[in-house]
Amino acid sequence: MPHPPRLASLVASNSDILAALGAAPWIVAVDNHSDAPGLESAVRVGPDLDIDVAVLAATRPDLVLASLSVPGQERVVQGVQDAGLGVLILDPVSVQDTLADIRSIGHAIGLSRQGEDVARALDAELDALHTTFPVPPRVLVEWWPRPIIAATRDSWVTDLLARLGAVNALADRAGRSSPLTLAEVWAARPDLIVCSWCGAKKLRPEVIEARGLGVPVVAIHESGLGRPGPRLLDGARQLHAALRASVPT
Incomplete structure (x- = not known):
C-alpha cells in the first residue's frame, strides 16, 4: 500500500477514528453523515446505507473502512467487495472491541503507535469516570x-x-x-x-x-x-x- 494510503470511510465512527489518528487528510471518500474535522476535501459518496459504489470506486481508495455497527451495512459491503475494492470490516459490540478497532485501523494504515496511544487514552479516561453507586442505576x-x-x-x-x-x-x-x-x-x-x-x-x-x-x-x-x-x-x-x-x- 502506498504511503500515505488513500482511504475511504463508509460510517461516521470510522471517520472519527481516522481523524483521531491524524489520518483525516488521507481520506479521499466519505459517507454523508461523517462530521469529523478535516474532511473538507473528501468526496461524499452517499449515506452509510446507500453508498454510491461507482463514485466511491472513482476515488481509487487503497482501503475502504466499513462497519457492521450500522445495521444493514452488509449489503453495502458486498457491493464494495464486488467492485474489487479492499475493505476492512469492523463489527464492535463492546468498548473493548472499539479499542481493538482503533488499534486495528492504526495498524492497517501504518499508524500503529497512534492507534495504541488513542486506545490507551480513551480506556484511561473512561476508567476515570467510574462511580460506585449503592445500587447500580x-x-x-x-x-x-x-x-x-x-x-x-x-x-x-x-x-x-x-x-x-x-x-x-x-x-x-x-x-x-x-x-x-x-x-x-x-x-x-x-x-x-x-x-x-x-x-x-x-x-x-x-x-x-x-x-x-x-x-x-x-x-x-x-x-x-x-x-x-x-x-x-x-x-x-x-x-x-x-x-x-x-x-x-
Whole structure:
C-alpha cells in the first residue's frame, strides 16, 4: 500500500477514528453523515446505507473502512467487495472491541503507535469516570421514538454503562437493539432514560417525558453514544454527569 494510503470511510465512527489518528487528510471518500474535522476535501459518496459504489470506486481508495455497527451495512459491503475494492470490516459490540478497532485501523494504515496511544487514552479516561453507586442505576438508551427502539444486551452501550458504574436496563434482552412497547419500557424499570435518537435533526426529550413514566430524561447526541469510536468519551462524560445529578451516590 502506498504511503500515505488513500482511504475511504463508509460510517461516521470510522471517520472519527481516522481523524483521531491524524489520518483525516488521507481520506479521499466519505459517507454523508461523517462530521469529523478535516474532511473538507473528501468526496461524499452517499449515506452509510446507500453508498454510491461507482463514485466511491472513482476515488481509487487503497482501503475502504466499513462497519457492521450500522445495521444493514452488509449489503453495502458486498457491493464494495464486488467492485474489487479492499475493505476492512469492523463489527464492535463492546468498548473493548472499539479499542481493538482503533488499534486495528492504526495498524492497517501504518499508524500503529497512534492507534495504541488513542486506545490507551480513551480506556484511561473512561476508567476515570467510574462511580460506585449503592445500587447500580438502570439506564435505557433510546435510539428512536416511534416505534421505541433502544440499545439491548449486545451493544457497546451495555459495556459503556458498566464502565460508569451503571447497567443497561435492557441487558437481559438479546441483540444490539430492539423495538419496545411502552409497557416493556416500564417493565425495564429504568432510573434514567437517554434520548439519543439516530439521524434525528433535533432531540426532543420532552416526547419521552410525556409518556408519563416519571423517570429523568437526558438528551445526548448520537455522536456520543451511537458511534463506537473516540467520541464515546463525549457521551460517557455526559452520562456520568447525568447519573451524578439524578442518582444518589
